[in-house]
Amino acid sequence: MSVRHTVTVHDRQHGTVLQAELEEGRYVLEGFEAAGKPLPFSCRNGCCTTCAVRVLSGELDQREALGLSHELRSQGYGLLCVARVKGPLTVETQDEDEVYMLQFGNAFGKGQVRRAIPLEEE
Ligand code: FES
Secondary structure (H helix, E strand, C coil): CCCEEEEEEEECCCCEEEEEEEECCCEHHHHHHHCCCCCCCCCCCCCCCCCEEEEEECCEECCCCCCCCHHHHHCCEEECCCCEECCCEEEEECCCCHHHHHHHHHHCECECCCCCCCHHHC
8 A cells, every 4th residue: 555645735826725645656746637736837857947846844756857956956946747755745836937047047148038029019
């Protein structure tokens, strides 16, 4: 019989709290989807950081999170698409592009590349 743990996600953008009982070793994103509680994602391969969260309590097994630096992992960030349940866990969603900019922002010569044409002119 597999051990299950309570995983809680505070979705700051929608002001909601999602919770699921997930088997140890299961991918968090996939587990929430199976429970009918989809979370933000894009690549599903641990590369784009769309699914990034801040860990409030507990730990993730994220040895497959190639797109997240060890520094950001040690600061408490995680990628739910490739993170496996290790025990009880509480996380909160990141601000838009927060982890992406923390990780890659200083690689841009003059900051983030902006649109040449404002959206309202298209
Ligand atoms: S969905 Fe892209 S890193 Fe998780």
